[in-house]
Amino acid sequence: MQLLNTLYVTLPDSYLRLDNDTLRVVDEDKETRLRVPLHHLQAVVCFGHVGLSAGLMHRLAEGGIALVLLDMNGRFKARLEGETTGNVLLRRAQHRALDDPAFTLQAARAIVAGKLRNQRHVLLRGARDTKDETDRQLLARAAKDLAASQRAVPGAADLDTLRGVEGEAARTYFAGLNRLVRADQRAHFTMDGRTRRPPRDRMNALLSFLYAMWMNDCRSACETAGLDPQLGLLHALRPGRAALALDLMEEFRPLADRLALTLVNRAQLSEADFETREGGAVLLCGDARKAVVTAYQERKKDLLTHPLLAESIPVGLVPLVQARLLARHLRGEAAGYVPFQMR
Amino acid sequence: MPTATAEPEDPLPLSALQHWAYCPRQCGLIHLEQAFDDNLHTLRGQAVHRQVDQPGMEMRKGLRIERALPVWHDELGLIGKADAVEFEPDGTPYPVEYKHGSRHKAADIAAADDLQLAAQALCLEAMTGHAVAEGALFYASSKRRRVVPITDALREQVRSSAHAIRAMLRQGVLPPPTTDTRRCPNCSLRDRCQPQAWAALQDTGTAVRVFDVDEPDAPA
Numbered sequence: 241m242q243l244l245n246t247l248y249v250t251l252p253d254s255y256l257r258l259d260n261d262t263l264r265v266v267d268e269d270k271e272t273r274l275r276v277p278l279h280h281l282q283a284v285v286c287f288g289h290v291g292l293s294a295g296l297m298h299r300l301a302e303g304g305i306a307l308v309l310l311d312m313n314g315r316f317k318a319r320l321e322g323e324t325t326g327n328v329l330l331r332r333a334q335h336r337a338l339d340d341p342a343f344t345l346q347a348a349r350a351i352v353a354g355k356l357r358n359q360r361h362v363l364l365r366g367a368r369d370t371k372d373e374t375d376r377q378l379l380a381r382a383a384k385d386l387a388a389s390q391r392a393v394p395g396a397a398d399l400d401t402l403r404g405v406e407g408e409a410a411r412t413y414f415a416g417l418n419r420l421v422r423a424d425q426r427a428h429f430t431m432d433g434r435t436r437r438p439p440r441d442r443m444n445a446l447l448s449f450l451y452a453m454w455m456n457d458c459r460s461a462c463e464t465a466g467l468d469p470q471l472g473l474l475h476a477l478r479p480g481r482a483a484l485a486l487d488l489m490e491e492f493r494p495l496a497d498r499l500a501l502t503l504v505n506r507a508q509l510s511e512a513d514f515e516t517r518e519g520g521a522v523l524l525c526g527d528a529r530k531a532v533v534t535a536y537q538e539r540k541k542d543l544l545t546h547p548l549l550a551e552s553i554p555v556g557l558v559p560l561v562q563a564r565l566l567a568r569h570l571r572g573e574a575a576g577y578v579p580f581q582m583r
Numbered sequence: 584m585p586t587a588t589a590e591p592e593d594p595l596p597l598s599a600l601q602h603w604a605y606c607p608r609q610c611g612l613i614h615l616e617q618a619f620d621d622n623l624h625t626l627r628g629q630a631v632h633r634q635v636d637q638p639g640m641e642m643r644k645g646l647r648i649e650r651a652l653p654v655w656h657d658e659l660g661l662i663g664k665a666d667a668v669e670f671e672p673d674g675t676p677y678p679v680e681y682k683h684g685s686r687h688k689a690a691d692i693a694a695a696d697d698l699q700l701a702a703q704a705l706c707l708e709a710m711t712g713h714a715v716a717e718g719a720l721f722y723a724s725s726k727r728r729r730v731v732p733i734t735d736a737l738r739e740q741v742r743s744s745a746h747a748i749r750a751m752l753r754q755g756v757l758p759p760p761t762t763d764t765r766r767c768p769n770c771s772l773r774d775r776c777q778p779q780a781w782a783a784l785q786d787t788g789t790a791v792r793v794f795d796v797d798e799p800d801a802p803a
Contacts, residue, residue: 327617329615329616329755330616349794350790350794353793357796357797360796361798364798364800367801368801376801380801380802383801384800387800390794391796393794394794466616548777548779548783549777549779549780550779551779561777564775564777565777565784568777568781568784572756573756575787575789575790576789576790577790577793578783578789578790578793579793581797
């Protein structure tokens with residue numbers, strides 16, 4: 241499997257054009273900043289005010305290269321859709337699954353189980369690595385509570401109960417996450433629970449930004465696997481919401497959390513990289529956004545062994561592997577959905 | 584599914600027979616799921632087909648040759664293109680199919696090529712009324728022909744494969760991966776097929792273990 245690159249354009253007022261079979265990035269002074277051969281690209285993601293030529297858009301659509309427009313904060317705005325490549329039989333299987341409450345509930349349980357397992361893995365690893373006895377005990381305690389939540393998942397009688405189990409686990413987990421932040425960074429990076437739309441503290445702002453990037457990749461993975469990204473199992477259907485991509489992403493959130501911790505603990509981000517607006521919304525600043533995007537791109541190149549494939553693949557391809565496994569289950573080829581396990 | 588008058592089934596591409604002989608699941612992925620990924624081998628195959636018109640391709644002298652000839656068989660519901668068909672002076676067609684790689688492939692893999700050639704022969708018989716007793720495979724690396732007699736056994740295999748592929752398409756169920764795992768590394772659809780995962784997923788315990796609390800608690 242080949243991990244092609246995603247080009248993230250964060251430079252305000254830049255313009256993208258087609259140059260033979262190369263994408264050229266021009267800045268506002270008409271200076272060429274970058275040339276990328278199109279055959280190296282699987283997606284182009286533009287943040288905020290970026291222009292592009294119609295010729296380039298045609299060529300991206302033709303080559304099956306995704307074009308995604310986000311606002312400055314990484315929130316999804318639009319994407320260019322080429323020809324429908326999804327498979328009608330698979331989409332029918334998705335609709336059938338949604339008409340079968342027992343099937344939907346069991347798949348949703350597996351999705352939540354995968355997320356909880358990976359969250360607990362993050363806390364346990366932190367408990368092992370910390371030198372502070374108080375932190376270690378609190379992390380071990382939180383991991384124990386998460387194990388109890390894990391055990392409640394298979395018996396959750398309906399989706400609302402399941403979401404309740406997940407919500408309780410999330411509170412335990414995010415409280416524990418504070419203990420994984422380096423002691424001298426805690427003053428600036430402590431979370432008061434998970435807050436979003438807008439995030440109300442620095443850690444939440446960073447998590448929201450990373451989740452937005454994972455989300456784009458999960459959505460692309462659904463589409464590449466031929467799945468309709470809006471037909472969610474755990475997440476309720478809402479117009480315009482990529483509920484299935486959100487489902488797929490659950491098990492990867494702890495990976496994003498770990499990257500956020502790495503960035504903070506290695507002091508690659510500081511309090512100065514965030515802006516607090518009147519009223520309390522917190523945003524990641526421009527240059528820091530670029531640093532986070534770069535770190536995410538590097539993380540995607542890391543190799544890991546996928547338990548079910550028994551082979552080593554880059555992190556960036558795991559969403560696609562999982563989307564394909566989910567498609568297999570929806571088609572009735574696998575007895576259940578098997579989420580990705582962090583090691 | 585609305586079932587009014589039965590819609591006539593689409594004719595099967597001849598390549599489906601070869602895919603089926605190589606691995607039924609590969610055939611299902613391509614013809615049921617419309618999956619197609621290029622890899623080194625498919626790209627080589629395309630390159631060979633671009634060369635069909637190049638000089639240096641050994642064709643027999645003095646015969647009329649039709650290249651990229653549309654062929655079909657209504658009764659069997661087959662459709663495709665023959666790379667090259669030589670016409671004997673009496674009008675008997677002689678199909679020549681181009682393949683990348685060497686003449687000395689593993690016998691069972693070469694058999695998939697033979698099947699596709701036999702299917703072309705059956706189409707040509709139905710189209711022209713002439714009996715087609717043999718054809719040839721031209722292997723690009725060896726630059727040599729391998730003559731293939733169109734035997735009764737091959738003819739029967741074309742019929743039974745076409746029948747089996749149709750049954751698969753009607754059911755809409757993807758077959759399991761081939762048990763001959765030597766074929767997987769060279770398959771362009773390996774990433775989609777996930778043969779190793781398929782094996783694990785057949786174990787009923789796999790879906791259940793998702794809910795295990797698999798890591799021990801940290802010591803308090």
